[in-house]
Amino acid sequence: MEAPKITKFASAVSVREYGKDRLEYFYETMLKIRKFEKTVEEKFLGGEIPGFVHLYIGEEAVATGVMSNMSHKDYIESTHRGHGHTIAKGADLNIMMAEIFGKKTGYCKGKGGSMHIASFEIGMLGANGVVGGGYNLAAGAALAQKMQGKKDISAVFFGDGASNRGTFHEAANFASVWKLPLLFVCEMNEYASTTPYRTATSVADIAQRAYGYDMPGVIVEDGNDVLSVHEAAKKLIEYIRAGNGPAFLECKTYRVKGHFVGDPEKYRTREEVQRNIDTRDPLMLFEKKVTEAGIFAHNELTAIQARVDGQIADALKFAKESPEPDASELFKDLYV
Amino acid sequence: MKNITFSQATLEAMEEEMNRDQSVFVMGEDIARQGGIFGQFKGLPDKFGFERIKDTPISETAIIGSAVGAALAGMRPVADMHFADFIGVCMDEIFNQMAKVHYMFGGQKTVPVVVRAPDGIVNQAAAQHSQCVEAWFGHIPGLKVVIPSNAADAKGLLKSAIRDDNPVIYFEHKGLFPIKGDVPEGEHLVEIGKARVDREGVDLTIVTWSMMTHHAAKAADKLASEGIKAEIIDLRSISPWDKEAVLKSVAKTGRLCVAHEAVKQGGFGAEVVATVAEEGMDYLDAPIVRVGAPFCPVPFARPLEQAYRVTADTIYNAVKKIL
Ligand SMILES: Cc1ncc(C[n+]2csc(CCOP(=O)(O)OP(=O)(O)O)c2C)c(N)n1
Ligand SMILES: [Mg+2]
Numbered sequence: 138m139e140a141p142k143i144t145k146f147a148s149a150v151s152v153r154e155y156g157k158d159r160l161e162y163f164y165e166t167m168l169k170i171r172k173f174e175k176t177v178e179e180k181f182l183g184g185e186i187p188g189f190v191h192l193y194i195g196e197e198a199v200a201t202g203v204m205s206n207m208s209h210k211d212y213i214e215s216t217h218r219g220h221g222h223t224i225a226k227g228a229d230l231n232i233m234m235a236e237i238f239g240k241k242t243g244y245c246k247g248k249g250g251s252m253h254i255a256s257f258e259i260g261m262l263g264a265n266g267v268v269g270g271g272y273n274l275a276a277g278a279a280l281a282q283k284m285q286g287k288k289d290i291s292a293v294f295f296g297d298g299a300s301n302r303g304t305f306h307e308a309a310n311f312a313s314v315w316k317l318p319l320l321f322v323c324e325m326n327e328y329a330s331t332t333p334y335r336t337a338t339s340v341a342d343i344a345q346r347a348y349g350y351d352m353p354g355v356i357v358e359d360g361n362d363v364l365s366v367h368e369a370a371k372k373l374i375e376y377i378r379a380g381n382g383p384a385f386l387e388c389k390t391y392r393v394k395g396h397f398v399g400d401p402e403k404y405r406t407r408e409e410v411q412r413n414i415d416t417r418d419p420l421m422l423f424e425k426k427v428t429e430a431g432i433f434a435h436n437e438l439t440a441i442q443a444r445v446d447g448q449i450a451d452a453l454k455f456a457k458e459s460p461e462p463d464a465s466e467l468f469k470d471l472y473v
Numbered sequence: 474m475k476n477i478t479f480s481q482a483t484l485e486a487m488e489e490e491m492n493r494d495q496s497v498f499v500m501g502e503d504i505a506r507q508g509g510i511f512g513q514f515k516g517l518p519d520k521f522g523f524e525r526i527k528d529t530p531i532s533e534t535a536i537i538g539s540a541v542g543a544a545l546a547g548m549r550p551v552a553d554m555h556f557a558d559f560i561g562v563c564m565d566e567i568f569n570q571m572a573k574v575h576y577m578f579g580g581q582k583t584v585p586v587v588v589r590a591p592d593g594i595v596n597q598a599a600a601q602h603s604q605c606v607e608a609w610f611g612h613i614p615g616l617k618v619v620i621p622s623n624a625a626d627a628k629g630l631l632k633s634a635i636r637d638d639n640p641v642i643y644f645e646h647k648g649l650f651p652i653k654g655d656v657p658e659g660e661h662l663v664e665i666g667k668a669r670v671d672r673e674g675v676d677l678t679i680v681t682w683s684m685m686t687h688h689a690a691k692a693a694d695k696l697a698s699e700g701i702k703a704e705i706i707d708l709r710s711i712s713p714w715d716k717e718a719v720l721k722s723v724a725k726t727g728r729l730c731v732a733h734e735a736v737k738q739g740g741f742g743a744e745v746v747a748t749v750a751e752e753g754m755d756y757l758d759a760p761i762v763r764v765g766a767p768f769c770p771v772p773f774a775r776p777l778e779q780a781y782r783v784t785a786d787t788i789y790n791a792v793k794k795i796l
Contacts, residue, residue, distance in 0.1 A: 212545075212546065243579070244578070244579065244581070245577060245578045245579035245581070246580070247579070248576060248577055248579050249577050249579065253577045253578065255574075255578040255581060255582075256581075257545070257578075257581045257582050262542070262545050262546075263574065263578060265570075266569070267565055267569050267570070270538075270565060270566075270569065270570060272538065273534055273535045273537070273539050273541075273542065273566060274538050274539070274541050274542035274545065274570060275542055276535060276538065276542060277538060277539030277540060277541055277542020277543035277544070277546070277550075278543065278545060278546040279542075280539055280542070280543050280548075281545075281546030281547055281548045282546060284498070284524065284543075284548065285546075285547065285548075291542075303534065304534050304535075304538065307530070307532035307534045307535035307538075308534075308535055308538070308539075310530055310532065310535075311529070311530060311532055311535040314530060470576050470579060470580030471575075471576050471615060472575075472615070472617075472639050473575065473583050473637075473638040473639050
């Protein structure tokens with residue numbers, strides 16, 4: 138058999154190929170992430186949210202486009218920049234916001250915070266404070282799915298920086314040699330903290346590395362186009378569900394916010410960031426497409442925005458009004 | 474009772490637990506086709522197939538990481554480390570992932586993984602194949618650490634570890650594998666965290682574990698010939714560890730020696746001694762002694778290795794100072 142190919146996903150996907158409901162789902166999911174993150178940023182800067190926060194703003198199309206091909210029975214492993222993945226997987230915004238505020242009502246009862254959110258009931262196996270920590274856990278989840286004879290899959294999200302961890306290579310070989318149902322999703326957002334991608338990574342396209350592990354790789358040049366991500370992920374996930382083993386999806390996107398909230402961003406120019414916001418914003422691109430095609434009128438989009446605003450306001454209220462965990466819970470859940 | 478080796482005892486434990494629970498499986502390097510480098514997995518593939526007895530690539534990070542992931546997805550993996558020395562390769566998966574998932578995610582999911590780690594000095598294996606590293610793991614909240622010294626405990630603790638919903642590191646001294654011991658017939662479980670009184674005595678307490686229990690027994694024999702009755706406490710578990718059993722024994726004997734094969738500096742013995750100093754000072758009639766290897770890597774050449782090793786004589790000589 139020929140080795141699977143590394144290809145570029147180039148074909149422009151037409152919005153007309155989707156029903157209106159489906160398009161609304163894409164839009165609403167991306168909007169939820171955007172508005173959730175804006176609120177988190179504001180509350181962090183206002184001193185109401187403690188710890189570290191890494192925002193997913195500008196990358197919404199990746200999580201949304203991939204997760205739109207998955208159900209709650211499929212698993213994901215996420216990253217330090219995990220809010221977008223969690224929302225796209227179907228998390229409850231109230232419970233998520235509460236966790237980020239360190240409240241008892243949060244997904245992890247306030248023990249995790251932004252970098253350690255998990256929701257097992259929706260198949261979200263956890264964000265990870267260790268860059269590159271998720272690959273092998275995802276491989277194990279995929280191994281379990283295979284041993285249990287399930288048709289579900291696992292996906293692991295990781296950044297361009299994380300692609301240089303050795304853990305990737307062990308998981309890739311492991312998943313390939315055992316033909317595990319695992320999708321590697323690389324979010325190439327140009328930076329790993331302060332480090333520009335090309336100063337630290339050997340290949341122009343990280344998906345090239347899939348070749349060495351005999352798995353197909355697809356590069357989505359416009360990873361901010363949710364439809365391209367959705368279609369590319371769909372094909373790979375079909376391939377995985379059919380029992381062919383793992384696959385690799387690389388989405389080129391851009392981190393428009395600092396690495397963490399409060400990052401002085403000395404490593405890039407304001408012009409570079411602004412250019413990306415002006416020309417590549419995933420929400421702007423989507424709105425343009427659906428209105429130009431005459432599928433959504435402006436006021437319809439505004440109505441969706443208002444609905445999401447309401448959800449975020451509810452989440453914020455829930456988080457703020459929730460109690461903090463009692464100090465007596467320190468040892469709770471350490472051992473079973 | 475039946476008289477079987479430590480290695481056979483672990484095999485029985487694996488077999489019984491794999492028959493009992495379909496979600497138990499094993500993975501590691503050279504365990505299926507080879508039967509484990511110490512033969513401790515021999516015959517399991519014939520009974521359970523290569524699906525449940527898995528040979529892995531040389532990828533310790535993937536072995537432990539995927540064991541954690543598989544546990545989160547409903548399995549009960551047992552992962553073999555080949556040599557305990559290689560555990561450093563997958564330390565992040567152990568101390569940041571495996572140990573923390575249950576707590577950090579608010580108790581949503583348990584992580585029933587057993588990591589089997591053959592440790593200790595045998596056959597002049599030198600610096601990277603001889604270490605005892607149990608103390609590292611006693612310092613990590615969220616893990617349990619067990620370290621049997623004999624066939625019966627090897628079986629009982631392995632079975633308990635597999636049934637435990639917490640992650641457990643199971644240290645098995647390579648020198649113990651061929652040693653025979655009596656193992657009870659039928660279902661035999663040993664509670665994690667409970668020490669065993671290896672022999673009773675009134676003059677002095679020796680707290681030890683794993684292979685060192687056998688050296689302590691020899692030292693105690695020699696002391697007995699001089700009319701001194703040493704009590705030996707085999708801890709069996711490092712985390713949680715049986716503080717009560719140790720304090721109770723020291724209250725009786727008034728003297729304490731802690732002996733282990735690992736280097737003395739920062740060894741788990743320090744924790745035992747510190748606890749007795751904090752909570753049992755009044756029981757003591759003499760200073761405490763601590764016996765462990767010198768603070769250097771395990772050397773290769775015979776005279777060097779002999780100079781390094783903690784033996785029955787090391788224990789005997791140390792103890793004589795406080796009698
Ligand atoms: C093993 C490890 N090394 C370093 C860090 C510190 N750190 C956190 S995020 C990050 C950059 C990650 O970059 P990338 O993988 O591209 O993800 P992005 O932040 O761009 O989404 C670094 C270096 C860490 N958390 N874990
Ligand atoms: Mg990056």
